Amino acid sequence: MYDAERNNREIEEALAAGRAALDSLNRVNHSLSSAKGFGIWDMLGGGFISGMLKHSKIDSASAEMENAKMLLGKFQKELRDVSMHPDMNIDIGGFAVFADFFLDNIVSDWYVQSKINRSKEQVEEAIEHVEHALYELERMMR
Template sequence: MDDDKNYQNDDSYDEDDGIYSYPDEVQIAEAREAGNQALASLQVARESLTKASGWGMVDLFGGNIISGAMKYARINDAKKQIAQAKLDVQVLSEKLGNLPGVDSIHLNVDGFLTFADFFLDGAVADILVQAKIERARGSVDTAIASIKDALNNLPA
C-alpha cells in the first residue's frame, strides 16, 4: 500500500485510470513545439518564395542583373528555411509518424539554370525558374496544411 501513496503523490499518476500519463503529455508537448517550429520555418520560407516570385516577375518583364540577384537571394533564403523546416518536421515525425506532403518540399534551381538565367537572360530561363518557385510555394503550402492538420488533431 505504500506504493499507492507514492503513486498518488506523483503528478504523472492518474488515479481514475490507474496509469501514468506524464510521458504522453510530454510527447504531445514536444510534438506541438516541433510542429510550431516547423510551421514558423515554413512560413518564413513561403514569404521568401513570394518575394522571389515577385522578383522573378520583374526579371521576366524586363529586369536586370539586380532583379536577378534579388530573386536568387530570396531563393537561397527559402532553401535555408526549407532545410530548417525539414529538420523540424523530422522531430515532429518522430513523435507523430510521417506527415503527408512534408517530404515533397523541394526547391531545386540547378547550376545550369542559374547560369542560363543570369548570363543568357532569356525569357525561357526566367519562366523555368518562375515555375520552380511556384511549385516550391505550392509544396510549402501543402506542408503547412499537413502540419496544421496534425497539430489540430493532437489531444488538448
C-alpha cells in the same frame, strides 16, 4: 496516471516541434513569395538587379528550407511518439538557379518562375499538413 502524464508530455513535445517547423515553413513561404515577385519583375525586363534580388530570395528560401526539413524530421519523429504518421515531403530544386543565372532569357526566367511557383505550392501544402497535425495534437490534449 503516469501514462496520461507521459502521453501529455509527448503531445506537448510534438506541438513544440510542429510549431517550430511551421514557423520555418512560413519563413520559406515568405521568401518564395518575394522571389516570385522579383521573378515577375525579372521576366518583364527588370535586368540584373531584379535577377540578383530574385536569387537572393531563392537563396534565403533554400537555406531556410534546409532548416525546415530538419525541423519537419523532428516533428515527424515526435508524431510517431504519439502514434500519428503524416507524410510531408518537400523540396526545392537547385538546377533552376544555375540555368537562370547563366542563360538569362525569357525561357530560363519562365522556368525559374515555374519552379518558384511549384516550390511555393509544396511549401503551402506542407504548411496545411503541419497545421492539421497541430490541430489534431491540440485536440488530443483536451
